[in-house]
Each structure stands twice: as structure tokens, then as C-alpha cells.
Amino acid sequence: MTDPPPFTEPILHVDMDAFFVEVERLHDPSLVGVPVVVGGLGNRGVVAASSYEARRYGVHSAMPIVQARRLCPQARYVAPTQGRYRAVSEEVFGVFRSFTPRVEGLSVDEAFLDVSGLRLHYPTATAVGQAIREAIRTALLLPASVGVASNKFLAKLASENAKPDGLLTVPAGSELAFLHPLPVRRMWGVGEATYATLEGLGVATIGDLAGVPLATLEGRVGRSLGQHLHRLALADDDRPVSPDGEAKSISSEQTFECDLTVRERIEAELLRQCERVGSQLRRSGLSGRTVTLKLRYPDFTTITRSHSFDSGIDVSHDLYAAVRQLLARVDLKRPVRLLGVGVSSLEKAGGPRQLGLNRSAAWDDVSAAIDEVRARFGEEAVAPARLASPPPAHSD
DNA sequence: TCTGGGGTCCTAGGACCC
DNA sequence: TCTGGGGTCCTAGGACCC
Numbered sequence: 001m002t003d004p005p006p007f008t009e010p011i012l013h014v015d016m017d018a019f020f021v022e023v024e025r026l027h028d029p030s031l032v033g034v035p036v037v038v039g040g041l042g043n044r045g046v047v048a049a050s051s052y053e054a055r056r057y058g059v060h061s062a063m064p065i066v067q068a069r070r071l072c073p074q075a076r077y078v079a080p081t082q083g084r085y086r087a088v089s090e091e092v093f094g095v096f097r098s099f100t101p102r103v104e105g106l107s108v109d110e111a112f113l114d115v116s117g118l119r120l121h122y123p124t125a126t127a128v129g130q131a132i133r134e135a136i137r138t139a140l141l142l143p144a145s146v147g148v149a150s151n152k153f154l155a156k157l158a159s160e161n162a163k164p165d166g167l168l169t170v171p172a173g174s175e176l177a178f179l180h181p182l183p184v185r186r187m188w189g190v191g192e193a194t195y196a197t198l199e200g201l202g203v204a205t206i207g208d209l210a211g212v213p214l215a216t217l218e219g220r221v222g223r224s225l226g227q228h229l230h231r232l233a234l235a236d237d238d239r240p241v242s243p244d245g246e247a248k249s250i251s252s253e254q255t256f257e258c259d260l261t262v263r264e265r266i267e268a269e270l271l272r273q274c275e276r277v278g279s280q281l282r283r284s285g286l287s288g289r290t291v292t293l294k295l296r297y298p299d300f301t302t303i304t305r306s307h308s309f310d311s312g313i314d315v316s317h318d319l320y321a322a323v324r325q326l327l328a329r330v331d332l333k334r335p336v337r338l339l340g341v342g343v344s345s346l347e348k349a350g351g352p353r354q355l356g357l358n359r360s361a362a363w364d365d366v367s368a369a370i371d372e373v374r375a376r377f378g379e380e381a382v383a384p385a386r387l388a389s390p391p392p393a394h395s396d
Numbered sequence: 397t398c399t400g401g402g403g404t405c406c407t408a409g410g411a412c413c414c
Numbered sequence: 415t416c417t418g419g420g421g422t423c424c425t426a427g428g429a430c431c432c
Binding site for chain 2: 039040044045046047048062063064065066067070080082107222224225247248249250251252253254255300338340342
């Protein structure tokens with residue numbers, strides 16, 4: 001008995017089709033077969049996901065919701081329900097892990113899988129991909145598309161070409177024939193800014209990019225990105241599928257329907273965000289040394305102010321004290337469009353404690369009690385007294 | 397058309413240290 | 415006394431992803 005040879009295309013990229021829309025359809029079957037747009041419903045919302053019926057009218061992700069309403073007024077507009085997506089996502093990833101532990105999630109609805117270990121059970125990686133699609137369809141009633149290729153970069157491009165509800169394999173040996181005709185904008189890592197630079201070099205396709213001398217590319221987009229893009233354009237990608245590691249930051253932010261002008265209201269919103277971030281830190285057993293305050297003004301200029309402490313914070317009250325110090329360093333005479341609170345330099349909680357900053361051991365007990373009530377009765381069950389009836393948004 | 401929320405990674409300057 | 419070089423950390427901003 002000899003082992004079968006290794007798969008020549010061992011990397012899968014699995015991407016759920018219109019994930020938020022399909023989850024909402026499971027919940028409300030009247031959404032099936034009609035145009036659906038999931039997104040913030042206020043005037044400042046954007047499209048988080050749209051059904052294929054709505055895409056035919058030009059609606060797409062990240063589009064302002066007011067524009068979507070103009071293009072497709074007959075669509076059903078649904079507010080996102082993140083908890084629902086998280087729950088279904090866990091089931092989807094459960095299906096992935098029933099095939100292989102080598103799963104690297106990219107977001108709630110897509111992942112890379114290294115299926116090279118399954119060659120005794122399936123004739124080809126393509127067969128594994130089909131089996132995964134069927135398993136997700138059968139167990140969760142959801143459509144998924146799969147790209148199969150020799151590396152991550154190609155697998156991701158392939159799954160996009162396979163949509164909706166399909167599978168595409170890029171056979172080993174035909175990588176460049178698949179890759180080079182594609183528009184360069186479709187490369188992972190080429191966004192608006194980099195695309196504009198590449199356009200200036202006369203680059204339209206990935207094949208064009210492959211023809212640009214490395215030195216020229218590095219000169220225009222920087223050394224690191226230049227080398228990265230140059231290699232990818234030659235289908236050269238040896239990044240392994242690395243199972244998900246620890247989070248590097250935790251944050252909460254909100255764009256307000258009306259800009260905030262009253263300091264007390266700004267502080268109240270920041271306190272609420274500190275509660276959210278602190279709660280998530282403690283749930284994850286983490287604390288963070290670096291606290292960041294984020295503000296966006298009406299003209300969309302965005303600033304951050306941050307401070308690093310010698311030890312980690314995971315008590316909401318300490319977080320808020322830090323944020324208030326940062327708030328003293330920003331201009332609050334201008335209206336505020338967005339506020340955010342973030343924590344990074346994360347470490348396992350329970351290490352050396354932050355002293356000073358008004359903290360006291362009693363706040364640990366308060367936080368623990370609040371977390372317990374939230375766990376039993378829900379996130380909204382407990383809020384600081386000052387959030388119970390917020391002051392008006394406007395000073396006028 | 398007027399731009400969400402939650403993330404990751406990179407760059408660049410300055411402080412600080414040896 | 416007209417001044418090196420490297421490493422690491424911090425801060426702020428920005429590109430990019432879904």
C-alpha cells in the first residue's frame with residue numbers, strides 16, 4: 001500500500017454568499033426571493049450586505065444607505081443583528097473544523113482551510129470543497145462558494161469567481177493563465193489609494209503588474225507592499241494557513257445620527273463605550289495596556305489620542321478615567337460625528353495591576369457583579385446611572 | 397452619493413538606551 | 415563638542431479587509 005500523492009491544490013477559501021442576507025432569510029422567510037439590503041437604517045448608515053436581487057440595481061456593500069434607497073426603493077431594508085450572525089458563524093466554523101483543524105478565519109463568513117491532510121479520504125481537494133459546500137447546505141441551509149488552489153491568494157480569487165453558490169478550482173500549472181487577465185483592483189491589499197498609484201504606472205491587470213520592475217514598484221508603493229504585490233502577481237504566495245490566534249485589539253465606536261456638541265453627552269457616550277469594551281475584555285480574560293480615544297469631526301477628519309500604561313486595564317471605570325484624560329487633549333469646540341474607545345497591547349488579565357488612576361479594589365467587585373448580571377439578563381440589563389436619561393444631543 | 401463598525405498591518409518621527 | 419548607529423517602544427495617521 002502506498003499513500004496517495006499530496007493534493008496539488010491543497011488550499012480552500014470558503015466564503016458564504018450574501019451571508020447577512022441569507023441569515024436574515026432563515027429568520028424571516030418573507031425575505032426570500034426579493035431584493036434585501038442589510039445595513040444601518042439611519043441617514044448615516046451604509047450597506048453591510050445586499051442580496052443578489054438588489055445587486056442587480058447597483059446596490060453594493062459600503063454604499064451609503066440613502067443611495068441604495070434611491071437605486072432600489074422596493075428592496076426590504078433590514079437592520080443588522082450581529083448576535084444572530086455570530087451564532088450562525090460559529091456553526092459554519094464548526095462544519096469547517098469537522099473537516100480539518102487547519103482553519104484560518106478572515107471574518108464571520110469566510111475562512112482558509114488547509115485540507116492537505118485529507119488525501120486519504122478524498123480523491124482531490126476539489127472533492128473536499130464540494131463536500132464542505134454540501135455539508136453547509138444540508139446542516140445550515142446556507143449557500144457557500146469555494147475556491148480551490150495551490151495557495152491562499154489564488155484560492156481567495158477563485159472563490160470570488162465561483163460566486164454565487166459555486167466552486168472553482170485553479171489547477172496547478174495554470175495559475176498565471178487564471179491570474180494575469182484579472183483586474184489589479186481585485187488583488188487583496190490593493191484598495192483605492194494603491195489602485196490609483198498603480199493606474200499611474202499604466203497597470204490595469206495583474207499581468208501588467210507582473211511586468212513592472214520590482215524597483216519601480218517599491219519606489220511607488222513602498223518596499224514592503226511593493227515586494228508583496230510583486231510576488232503575488234507571479235502567483236508566488238507561501239503564506240501558511242495559520243489557525244486563529246489571540247485578538248490584538250478590542251474597540252467600540254459609533255457614528256451619531258446627529259453630531260454631538262454637548263460635553264456631558266460626549267462623556268456619557270464614552271462611558272457607555274468603556275462599559276462595552278471593558279465587559280468584552282473581562283469576558284475574554286484580557287486586559288490592555290494601551291487605551292485609544294477616537295474622534296471624527298463633521299468634515300470627516302479623524303484623530304486618535306492614545307496612552308500606554310505600565311500594566312493592563314480591564315475595569316471599565318479605569319478605562320473611562322484614562323479616556324477622560326485623553327479627552328482633555330482634543331478639540332471639543334467642534335461638533336463630533338463619531339466617538340470610539342479602543343484597547344490594545346492586550347495581555348492575559350490577572351497580571352500586575354494598574355495602580356493610581358482612581359482605581360480601588362472595590363471596582364473589581366463592582367465589575368464582576370455587573371458582568372454576572374449581564375450574563376444572566378443581557379447586555380442592556382445594567383448601565384451606569386448617568387446613561388439612564390441622556391441629555392439632549394443639541395445645545396440649541 | 398457623502399461616506400458603519402470591527403478589526404489588522406504599515407509607516408514615520410521622536411524618545412530613549414547602549 | 416557640530417556630533418554614529420542600531421534597537422525598541424510609543425504615538426498618530428492611514429490603507430485595507432469584510
